[in-house]
Amino acid sequence: MGAKAENGPKPPPPLSSPPPFKALVKLKTKQQELLIRSAALALIYVLAFAIRLFSVLRYESMIHEFDPYFNYRTTLFLTRNGFYEFWNWFDSESWYPLGRIIGGTLYPGLMVTAALIYRALRFLTFAVHIREVCVLTAPFFASNTTLVAYFFGKEIWDAGAGLVAAALIAICPGYISRSVAGSYDNEGVAIFALLFTFYLFVKAVNTGSLAWSLASAFGYFYMVSAWGGYVFIINLIPLYVLVLLVTGRYSMRLYVAYNCMYVLGMMLAMQIRFVGFQHVQSGEHMAAMGVFFLMQVFYFLYWVKDMLNDTKLFQSFLQITLTCAIGVGTLALGIGMASGYISPWTGRFYSLLDPTYAKDHIPIIASVSEHQPTAWSSFMFDFHILLILFPAGLYFCFKRLSDATIFIVMYGLTSMYFASVMVRLILVAAPAVCLISAIAISATIKNLTTLIRKKSKAALTVSSKATSNLKASAKALLDQSLPFQRNGAIAVLVGAFYLLSRYAIHCTWVTSEAYSSPSIVLAARGAHGGRVIFDDYREAYYWLRQNTPPDAKVMSWWDYGYQITAMGNRTVIVDNNTWNNTHIATVGRAMSSYEHEAYEIMQSLDVDYVLVVFGGLTGYSSDDINKFLWMVRIGGGVFPVIKEPDYLVNGEYRVDKGAAPKMLNCLMYKLSYYRFGEVTTEYGKPTGYDRARGVEIGNKDIKLEYLEEAFTTSNWIIRIYKVKPPKNRW
Amino acid sequence: MAKLALLFLFALPLLLSLTSLLPLHCNAFSVDRPTDRRLLVLVDDLAIRSSHSRFFSSLQARGYDLDLRHADDPGLALRRYGQYLYDGLILFSPSVQRFGGSLDLAAVLDFVDAGHDLILAADSSTSDLIREIATECGVDFDEDPAAMVIDHTSYAVSETEGDHTLIASDDFIKSDVILGDKKIEAPVLFRGIGHSLNTANSLVLKVLPASPAAYSANPLMKLSSPPSLTGSAISLVSIVQARNNARILITGSLDMFSNRFLKSGVQKAGRSIKHEKSGNEQFVTEISKWVFHERGHLKAVNVHHHKVGETNEPSMYRINDDLEYSVEIYEWSGSSWEPYVADDVQVQFYMMSPYVLKTLATDHKGLYSTSFKVPDVYGVFQFKVEHQKLGYTSLSLSKQIPVRPFRHNEYERFITTAFPYYGASFSTMVAFFIFSIVYLYNK
Secondary structure (H helix, E strand, C coil): CHHHHHCCCCCCCCCCCCCCCHHHHHCCHHHHHHHHHHHHHHHHHHHHHHHCCHHHHHCCCCCCCCHHHHHHHHHHHHHHHHHHHHHCCEECCCCCCCCEECCCCCCCHHHHHHHHHHHHHHHCCCCCCHHHHHHHHHHHHHHHHHHHHHHHHHHHCCHHHHHHHHHHHHHCHHHHCCCCCCCCCHHHHHHHHHHHHHHHHHHHHHHCCHHHHHHHHHHHHHHHHHCCCHHHHHHHHHHHHHHHHHCCCCCHHHHHHHHHHHHHHHHHHCCCCCCCCHHHHEHHHHHHHHHHHHHHHHHHHHHHHHHCCCHHHHHHHHHHHHHHHHHHHHHHHHHHHHHCCCECCCHHHHHHHCCCHHHHHCHHHHCCHHHCCCCHHHHHHHHCCHHHHHHHHHHHHHHCCCHHHHHHHHHHHHHHHHHHHCHHHHHHHHHHHHHHHHHHHHHHHHHHHHHHHHHHHHCCCCCCCCCCCHHHHHHHHHCCCCCCHHHHHHHHHHHHHHHHHHHHHHHHHHHHHCCCCCCCCEEEECCCCCEEEECHHHHHHHHHHHHCCCCCEEECCHHHHHHHHHHHCCEECCCCCCCCHHHHHHHHHHHHCEHHHHHHHHHHCCCCEEEEECCCCCCCCCCHHHHHHHHHHHHHHHCCCCCHHHHCECCECCCCCCCCHHHHHEHHHHHHHCCHHHCCCCCCCCCCEECCCCEECCCCCCCCCCEEEEEECCCCCEEEEEECCCCCCC | CHHHHHHHHHHHHHHHHHHHHCHHHHCCCCCCCCCCCEEEEEECCCCHHHHCHHHHHHHHHCCCEEEEEECCCCCCCCEECCEECCCEEEEECCCCCCCCCCCCHHHHHHHHHCCCEEEEECCCCCCHHHHHHHHHCCEEECCCCCCEEECCCCEECCCCCCCCCCEEECCCCCCHHHHCCCCCCCCEEECCCCEEECCCCCCEEEEEECCCCCEEECCCCCCCCCCCCEHHHCEEEEEEECCCCCEEEEECCCHHHCHHHHHCCECECCCCCCECCCCHHHHHHHHHHHHCCCCCEEEEEEEEEEECCCCCCCCCEECCCEEEEEEEEEEECCCCEEECCCCCCEEEEEECEEEEEEECEECCCCEEEEEEECCCCCEEEEEEEEECCCCCCCEEEEEEEEEECCCCCCCCCCCHHHHHHHHHHHHHHHHHHHHHHHHHHCC
16 A cells, blocks of 8 residues: 555655655655655565465464365475475375375475475574464465566566555455465465566566576476466467567567577476476477477578578568478477377366366366356456456556567456456466556556646646546646646546555455455354354364274365365375366265165275265355265266266256155265254254255155264264174175 | 083072173183183073083083073073173074063174174074074075975985975085084984075075975975975075174074984985984084184284385385285184195285285295285285185285385486487587587687
């Protein structure tokens, strides 16, 4: 917020203004500006960190959600056993009995970062627990992102825009959603790495310096080590280069920046085991390689052009060379694809280009709520006024077109597209939107303030004309003779400040209300307005840890896999690393089969306990019954004996008396509603009234033959069943 | 004999009070000595004590303590303070409608499910309670209460023609473990009701099936409709070995344990040989040895696996490791553990399906061992020994062991076939270096 206030002092202060501090007067204007700017930046840095601590204050210093628990577990392993053990870690506690090579199937950037911070703190004799480091890693990196945003803004526009960008990104809800304290996920550091890489690359393009290019290659390396979203970089940068080539902005600077960044970045990225040779073998990375070769062709052409002085001759040479180059490139790609050397695009990539693809072909991707196409309201929720400022910023960028602004425009447009395809990619768009909006704000306010100052000095006569919006006032700047310019400018300035303060209020509210919930501890408002905490997840995992044999295998839907291994310390059949669709489908099949069929599957997987999440008593809606259709779909995708229509009545999914018979007798239904028919959940409702779905359940008399209830948490959110051994005498 | 029994009866309350004070006293079924020591015999007529005394005394001679009670004795209890008071139960009380004391159907089944053994003998007066116990063990007695097994081809020849309900059968199950190595020469006399095996039960076996010509019907009535049980679907004597190795013997003839049958001579219809003594004594003695774990009880100890050339058991193997697996298997001979000798004990290296299946070599002193190479697949494997052999207790050992892939530094550093590539890269590096020098300083 400080940024806006500091926009005033940047132009030379008028001589007539009284000195606020004696010390400030003694400093030169430039030094004053630097002092204020760095003070503002420091405040923003602290603000970005502080606003993300809501979750710690509201709940406790804990790891959130699902994936962070895996990251936490691996970080713990890394700090205890060292890097080489981590690198070679074969985990036999997940994906039983297949196991998982953790070291080769994760992006180690986050864990290594946290472990290094932990080591550094330990070295400085701060006796912190690794969990605290993990909880605070994301806020720390969010703070660093504000710094990068400042420099990036400075690079593409000016220092003022940089400050505004830093302030905007510090509190942008789209970014906060994945970087609150406790959200120990790859994205927490990856957005920093993403923006940093982009900044360094733009810097390299602007300067043509090999050093900056090298730095951006290292930035890219860090990004590759941290998050699979690096694919965005390796496609956006070639696209950007291609646009520059097409628009005739080819330069030696671009040549140096791209080639160095691509070649070194590729080599470095290959050092990450999980990425391996994808840069030369996967279809998603081929664009970068194509552009790399195109750059060489361009260089060659310019060289030939220098040699030849005959334009006509060069034209025909150009045609032949380009045709040949494109022909050879296409042929190579075709052969590569056909021979299988270049792997085709993955499902995730397809689903980005075609939002309906996942729904039809890969239910496992479509089943994740954060992979759904974005609703309009969540754009408003995550960006607020930035959505309006974004087009304005684009306008400013187009008005002052440079290599750097072209980049930010492309980053903004592509990421905005991806953000509307998948909810979680709003995160990627957030920095671009903040930067572009910052340009709009900064440019507007700068214009307005210059206008006000000039008028006060020159004392021009003003005629009456009201300007009411930002664009108009910006235009008004060009036309010096518009009437009521000064008053209009002041009005617009006040309006802008009002909007920005609304933005700040909105961000704070969203952060405290929506994005600070750890999701393993649920909070609800009680009947008397007090906060009720449902700590059932941890209760259940603690029970597992204390009451089951150490080598017990727990079957649950994959969402809870990471949590069970991290908190319950028990082996799971499937977890959130959804690498083996068949295995997940087997679990889905077991859940949607009759009990005796499921028993055979569970026997073959050596399952000892089955864990289901049930929200019928508390009205917690993201439980297994609501996820059940995905289990059916995923199970049915591999095992055609499971058919979705068997669980639906006239295409409708219901659990009451009118539900499909198979639905009423499948394992998931039985385990969720076992003994639920005896319970009165709400006053004035019959027994067995499911509050999450608002219906009375259809099968109240559930008998379990092959399983027995082992544990149900206090609010029935988690129910654990023990698989009985085979009958003794049969 | 009677004096002994009297003494026994007097000593009983004392013994019971002792056992209630020291419940551990009779907890004799142990891994080291699997033979049952204390048996509860329930009769519905105390005359059985004398009419079946030969069978009882053969048990006592083998060291069993018999506690013979009337089936509706109000003081009956199988367990006290969570401890079982007996190791085996003999139900010679076919007509009992309700047990006395705390004993009921569920208690008997719990007793079996806790690993204890049961002999159940029925006859034509069998009550519903006894039928239910049999049904729970996978055996269904003929529902007609008056029916008996009749066989017009393999009956025992007697002075009077009779109704052919006294059957002489010698179609035993072919298993030395169950019936002993000594062949039972004489046919076994059987008079009682037939039963059939529940097809859903995979654990129940016929020890003595009826001949194909047998049928189950009321011998006093004229056969008006085809009998429900006919031919070899009828079992005369059946056994069950439960999954927890509890053993159950079920027969439809209480008389086959009686002194009269044990002593009597037998001549099977259509055969000229007349045996002086029926096979009953040998049969019931041998099968009771089996039921009470004097034979065919295996134990596996000292399961070891390690890499070839090492002795310590690793917590994890690497793919393509060579390993050795060994296990010692002993059989209980009634008094001591003897080495178990067989050539078909197999070990599986199992992950959802067996990747390696090897027959273990034995040194005839109980040690079984083999060595093999871990498959080129990582995951959580199990060493599985599933030794299920007729008559023997089922041996199923499984030991979980993860198999990891190569570590980063366990791969070959230099591969011969890749030398052209090494050459290419190094020559390029050298060439680039020279080129740079020439380009930069050759002006």
